[in-house]
Amino acid sequence: MNSELNNWDREKYLKAWYFASIRHTGQKYGSHEEGVQIDYLTHLGKVSMEVIWAIGQSNEPYHADLAVQCAILHDTIEDTSTTYEELNSLFGNQVADGVLALTKNEKLATKKEQMLDSLLRIKQQPKEIWMVKMADRISNLHQPPYYWDDNKICSYIEEAKLIHENLYVANEELANRLEEKIERYKIFITPK
Numbered sequence: 001m002n003s004e005l006n007n008w009d010r011e012k013y014l015k016a017w018y019f020a021s022i023r024h025t026g027q028k029y030g031s032h033e034e035g036v037q038i039d040y041l042t043h044l045g046k047v048s049m050e051v052i053w054a055i056g057q058s059n060e061p062y063h064a065d066l067a068v069q070c071a072i073l074h075d076t077i078e079d080t081s082t083t084y085e086e087l088n089s090l091f092g093n094q095v096a097d098g099v100l101a102l103t104k105n106e107k108l109a110t111k112k113e114q115m116l117d118s119l120l121r122i123k124q125q126p127k128e129i130w131m132v133k134m135a136d137r138i139s140n141l142h143q144p145p146y147y148w149d150d151n152k153i154c155s156y157i158e159e160a161k162l163i164h165e166n167l168y169v170a171n172e173e174l175a176n177r178l179e180e181k182i183e184r185y186k187i188f189i190t191p192k
Contacts (some may be wrong), residue, residue: 132169
């Protein structure tokens, strides 16, 4: 097997992690507990952990460096001042293209349009980018923020199903894990 496949370069990981940690400095997201805010780097760590785990479990060949770097950098264009050109210069066009595909086009009117557009662009990328999107949603299906209502939770589950339906062929381990997380997430819907 090609040494670039299924093995990842720790120096590339560290370079991406350093860049992302600087760009996401101070960013936090809501917890399931009122008043608790979580550092955004936690999310990036969870997404990259899912990708690394999936590659390690699989007998399929993957370009691990591409997958891991995109897992770490996946929100830099969407949530920071980072540009495509900057990522291209620092990490190469495959990583920059992958991160751009993972970035929602906020010019589109609805969340559903944004998701469908992103999925279409992701599907034009190597399967490693598909894996990052599945890992991203797996990470986000831990527990909903305390302020989400049942409609938001149900909508998030439907988006997760759409992601699974479109991207499951990229990696069996992540596809199975995403299915499990979707099922478990249903417990957060208020019983009627």
